[in-house]
Amino acid sequence: MRATTRAQAAEINGGELRPTIRIGIIGYGYWGPNLVRNFCGVKGSQVVAVADRRLDRLDLVRRRFPAVATTQDARELLQSPEVDAIAIATPPANHFELASKALDAGKHVLVEKPLATSSAQALALVTKAARRNRILLTDHTFLYTGAVRKLLELVSSGSLGELYYYDSVRINLGLFQSDLNVLWDLAVHDLAIIDSLMPARPLSVSALGSRHVVGQRENIAYLCLRFPNRQIAHVHVSWLAPMKVRRTLIGGRDKMVVYDDIEPSEKIKIYDCAALFTEGPDIEHQPRVSYRRGDVWAPHLDMTEGLQIEAAHFLDCIRTGARPQTDGWSGLRVVKILEAAERSMHENGAPVALDWEEEVA
Amino acid sequence: MRATTRAQAAEINGGELRPTIRIGIIGYGYWGPNLVRNFCGVKGSQVVAVADRRLDRLDLVRRRFPAVATTQDARELLQSPEVDAIAIATPPANHFELASKALDAGKHVLVEKPLATSSAQALALVTKAARRNRILLTDHTFLYTGAVRKLLELVSSGSLGELYYYDSVRINLGLFQSDLNVLWDLAVHDLAIIDSLMPARPLSVSALGSRHVVGQRENIAYLCLRFPNRQIAHVHVSWLAPMKVRRTLIGGRDKMVVYDDIEPSEKIKIYDCAALFTEGPDIEHQPRVSYRRGDVWAPHLDMTEGLQIEAAHFLDCIRTGARPQTDGWSGLRVVKILEAAERSMHENGAPVALDWEEEVA
Amino acid sequence: MRATTRAQAAEINGGELRPTIRIGIIGYGYWGPNLVRNFCGVKGSQVVAVADRRLDRLDLVRRRFPAVATTQDARELLQSPEVDAIAIATPPANHFELASKALDAGKHVLVEKPLATSSAQALALVTKAARRNRILLTDHTFLYTGAVRKLLELVSSGSLGELYYYDSVRINLGLFQSDLNVLWDLAVHDLAIIDSLMPARPLSVSALGSRHVVGQRENIAYLCLRFPNRQIAHVHVSWLAPMKVRRTLIGGRDKMVVYDDIEPSEKIKIYDCAALFTEGPDIEHQPRVSYRRGDVWAPHLDMTEGLQIEAAHFLDCIRTGARPQTDGWSGLRVVKILEAAERSMHENGAPVALDWEEEVA
Amino acid sequence: MRATTRAQAAEINGGELRPTIRIGIIGYGYWGPNLVRNFCGVKGSQVVAVADRRLDRLDLVRRRFPAVATTQDARELLQSPEVDAIAIATPPANHFELASKALDAGKHVLVEKPLATSSAQALALVTKAARRNRILLTDHTFLYTGAVRKLLELVSSGSLGELYYYDSVRINLGLFQSDLNVLWDLAVHDLAIIDSLMPARPLSVSALGSRHVVGQRENIAYLCLRFPNRQIAHVHVSWLAPMKVRRTLIGGRDKMVVYDDIEPSEKIKIYDCAALFTEGPDIEHQPRVSYRRGDVWAPHLDMTEGLQIEAAHFLDCIRTGARPQTDGWSGLRVVKILEAAERSMHENGAPVALDWEEEVA
8 A cells, every 4th residue: 555645745637737726725714625635636736734723623624634734723834845835714804914924024925805895905916016016816706606707708699689687696595794794695696796797887776685694794685787888787695694696687789698606507598588678669558578488498507616617717826827816906895885885884874886997997 | 948137236145234335447458357357256346337448458358247237338337327436447647537526426446556646536536535535455466375465364373473574476477567667567566575574664665667768658667665772674576577476475473474476376475484693602613694595395385366255355444434444545655665665677787665644654 | 247148159250150069978977077177178069967876066067167067967968959969087987988979979089098898888889870970089188289299200210220119117106996907097098099100000018017005906917018120118007196197118220209297397308329130141249239328318298188189070070970089999998908908918918819800000 | 643543442431441343444436435435524533544456545545544555365364363343345346355354353343235235145234243243234225324214213103103115216326236136235224124124034036137238247126025914115226227216105094104215404304194094885996995195294304324324333233242133134134135036036926935034033
């Protein structure tokens, strides 16, 4: 029986020797295990260490991955010369400080969503990554799934026609977070998708919410974005729903799409239906709008786990210097909207205008 | 073969002779046929005539119900001494004038939702019905279904615990109405249910919407009601969705309910789940909220068509003078909210306060 | 107000005077009301009378259709010169006698499924209709729905490739019939569809069943047909299932179809998937079969009620002498299989060979 | 950073020192990875080595679990004194030989389903395990899931009333196996559940099937078991269905159950419905059976992965000598039925009687 040597400094890919990228992961709570598993599974990387303050979480790492080093002190990872890139999956409040230090230490950085808890922090990270010439990837993981890539393809190819609306419901029972409201936890996913999908930046955001548990942040919220040309996006998020719903409707002039992420296989359905406007003089009580209803089509999707594609993309960007699809700027734009939405929510839904200076947009 | 005599002036019910109530129906478009069919099917009433301006619609009446008289002139019904009660299923713009004349002519009146197109009109109808001592029933038909009656029972019995939220999605493709926006067409159903369900009157309403067809009213809208004690109700309505959705979530402190009206049999599901608040000192990154997940229960429902129960209830109220469950006042309260919501929508979602004087509430 | 005259001897269609076909309906139980409603709704026919032994059923007819004559004695309809065609919706035990007498009286006849309770009876009806030159239509109503017409189109166009199997589940709670087992009540629908769909006649039938209520016929049954070229059809029927299922799978070499009749809109889904056989030498434990998975496509369907199209088709056949799509022969073939299936069931599933003489096939 | 020592000879559980059970796993194809993952995750065991003939599969093991030894030669595991128990997840044709050798070497053995490819082999394994006093567990993994445990509880508590039928559909696209037909691959799961669920042993089995790919075994099959008292069980299995279905209906005299394993949360639904038999004289065309329809109830289920509970149960049995819930005998009974079903299939569905000698039952 042959035991595997732990340190494989390089592997041969297509005849070419490529250095393995060594990853350190900070935070082994809900999302961290997915990062470890995917960076272990993807070619060209090696997870060398995991940091978490909780000993029972580190025990879990050692049981599952005996070859991965563990520590309670994230600084060990940040300072280690054996770590090329850091993936951060701690509570959001720590994202800025950890990512900032990692960039300072010359590491490439992947940060779980949201990138930071304020747009000032997010901007500081983006600026630092650019100055130090390091890759900064915001872990907007849905953007890497086959379903969302298909959505982007449908919209950018123009096959839906002019976009009318984006409407999303993202609700379930749990997990209350004590430091941020539900918008920062769940709406963040839709905002990242919208950021890629919509042809223009939103003009304003309105938000309403309610908190039903004493001493906690809003656990149910409704967020609405206004775009040029009467385009509208609406997101309903909740930690207090009896069942899990992940359903997005996208309405175009020519076709409409339902994206139901709970569906095991037919996640995307394209409805060949539309409202048709009838020109001509008004006839009493005769609506001038009729309907075309046609076939429904569920395209075959690449079912590879989004995070696996994202991990490989992160490694590629590190190797080639390419700009990540979900770079720091997209993370910053999403945080900017969340910040404004929170202000709107505190003002009972009054719309808050969004300014997009050139460099952000 | 025995041909049926058309005029049956009375029928014997349980040994007691009760006069048959003679119904005239105005409007035979989308909803009118349901009224005719149900008043034909219920005991104790006779549909004597149908009025509609369109000859092809009257042809349809004669084909289906050869014994029912037809006319293009609604005034014939309003003036006929052979008509005891009028059911109005015309476009909303005509509700006020027709209902007003019918009450003036001493008829009992059932009006399709919405009761009128302004709260001033609705109030005038309510006042007139009271003065003339006639029954005025607003056709909020969902209130008479087995599903909504079960919802009311669940809430009023306290088995859900303190109510947290009402969230409803009521969307489909079509039918655009040219004179009113989608709130007046679809949200009206939810407002009628909320009016019966919630323990208090709403404090304010906010609404956002968009119009995607040139020259038409808003075809997609989001309406939010604020109640005392952080209770919140939200309704998403649309005429431009690829598929039909009729799903309402009701969250209580102890249990939550999903009411899916598309489901053929299990329309109501009660989830024995809740968020549990953990008292005690804060532990870092440990959420103080946990969850209880238990059984799901779908109670057996009376599947009688709501309109059939409503028709029988209308006849009962006429006979006994009882106040209808969905009387003019409930119709007025719903119109009041719709009016305010439309104002909010024109002010980009600014909340509009709702005043409930004693007599209305 | 104008009352409709009951006797309209003719109507003008496209400038041509066509005599109205006068229909008498025998049996107003579960299915009869659908026949009355559809023959009332279709152009060119008039329902003149309904016969049923039960007075309460006739009361219902008079309440809903005051212009239709009623009688407890079916012979009145059979002998009436004012009746051109008879539709029979009585319990199956009476089909033969009533249809036979109606043909003898020179009427055209529509018989609810099954055509008769033995193949000898069915053959006698087919022969009599041919000799008397009358239309005999077996009420295999599913064949007239948009969904089944789409199935036929998909199969006959060859787009599924060579057919592999037909698998259907048709179960619900109720309605036990005292005189026939569940195969005669429910499998009859699938056999009619299979009769149209499959390119060849079945070679043999096997059936298994069980009776769970004392003194009753089989309430659960499984029927399997063998065709040439390894084609197979299987039908599961039950009156004792907790919920209603109406789902048929059709597997072809190139594509597969799911037909779910409970779905409100997407009743037919075409899966572009197939098993692919890999030629070449055997590799140990390497399956030589791989899979192609592609898009799923739900074609838009005509949602007109099948029975409405069937009623119009019956009238057309009467007028033109055309052979009905579901003529007596198809009714006979289905009864022949049911008869053989019952024999197999009594022999514990031993396959019973099916002989198709030239005229029947 | 602390690297984990690989060999942990013991761990302290509740103050008591218990030796860690060392597991060797043979076969790392479809099911093997689940065994490795679960024996890594459960307390009290250590996966020390994995054997597979394919180098690429061993590469995968080393990537995921660098501390686990790998070999192409299963004999190394069978002979190693460092291995206490063997889990076998190879193609079924190898089960007998490997399990036999493992028992001879004094190892405890877990064998993936089916236990063997003939009842003679299965009986030899059972006998050998008994003689050598080793644990032999058949990996009927569904028996350890929360859903099936709930089914067993519902049936054994008598709350469904007398059992009428078990009906299961277990179909999907793929994976054709070259050495065994679809019954051995998929029906085996249902037979294991039926073995635990039904109060008596089946009297006979019938099976029908068809092979649609040249040179392959049956890819679609229907299996029916007869029990005393008209109880019936039916299983439809297929490798050539367009979508995955895992749905079982269990009908009792008082209640019925739907077990849908595809459902993410409400896998078990209990329908409080039944057929009611009306005593008394026959009334013409009046069915003497009516229905009771009541609530539907979805009990909360333990969602722990079945294989995790099974792995822990295997370790417990090794430690305590307890008889596994799915011991060799249950594996033998299932193989016996599969063998008979294959014979019935080759005789076109003729029922094959099943003899249960005392020691097997």
